[in-house]
Amino acid sequence: MLRFLLSILFLFPAAAQDKPRIKQVPPSLTSPASGTDMFKAYCSPCHGMFAKGDGPAAPALKKAPADLTRLSARNNGRFPALKVYNIIEGDPSIPAHGSKEMPVWGEVFRSMSHNEGEIKMRLNNLTKYVESIQAK
């Protein structure tokens, strides 16, 4: 049960004047081989289709989702791959990202499969996808 509560967050279309609300639904199944598909399914609701931090669920969050195209630019032109991997997995030793609004994907992916190789493949391919969309 807890696993499902940690699942993907989705925008719940609310009445016109209501603040958008977030509804949690079980994660849809994607191919662990496709960073693009996983990003669209799991990240774009908050970070936006183009990763600029402007997804449909963003207004419902207390903290703005990061613009994921500027990670290299903000890191002297070098993509911080290990940091990104750890943030996606949900490393509790990174207190700066412990806002709790960013889901702990390591647990979500573990709820989809107990195959460690597949979980690492998801985290690796998501990290590679984020690297591929860095602003030049």
Ligand code: HEC
């Ligand atoms: C429910 C909304 C939500 C979803 C879904 C979400 N994120 Fe985030 N993410 C956030 C928020 C909010 C922050 C910034 C707040 C913080 O620092 O904790 C963030 C921060 C990040 C950061 C850190 C950026 C930095 O400036 O260091 C990375 C990397 C990231 N997200 C990647 C992802 C990826 C990849 C996915 C999909 C697997 C994803 N996020 C899904 C809300 C979300």
